[in-house]
Amino acid sequence: MSPDDSPDAPAFDFTVDLSAHEMLRRTHVVAAVGPDWDPAAALRGEEEARALLYSGLDAEQQRIYDELVAAGVLPAGPGDAAA
Template sequence: MSSQRPAPFEFDVDLSAHEMLRRAHVLDALGPDWDPVAALRGEEEAYELLYSGLDADQQRVHDELVSAGVLPPRGGGHAAP
């Protein structure tokens, strides 16, 4: 019996069509009234509310996390005004 391994076999799968179908389903689930700009504004407002009213120590930790890139900067303008 031979102990030689078979030659490597190249295997490619193109998932482009599946990805387009997945995106179509996502957009369909979001519905015609979905407003991405309003969604981004809402996220920015929620972020501002979440990190408002911090005491000095909490603000220091928040600033360290922003500096380290763990949290995005406040008022970063992620959504259009």
């Protein structure tokens, strides 16, 4: 008796192909960001925001930040010793 012949085995093969849904989702995302979206500029903006967020830390904050980067909780950024 194979595992598929057990009384608890489903009577049908249940599979779902989400490929069409994923293509529709991507189409909606591209339409939502619009034709003027510049991914390189968006990434630069995110990097600038991250640099600003973690700038001006006092010694204790910097120590905790460095520990979080070393532990992999926060990603290392430009200028980080762990980068």
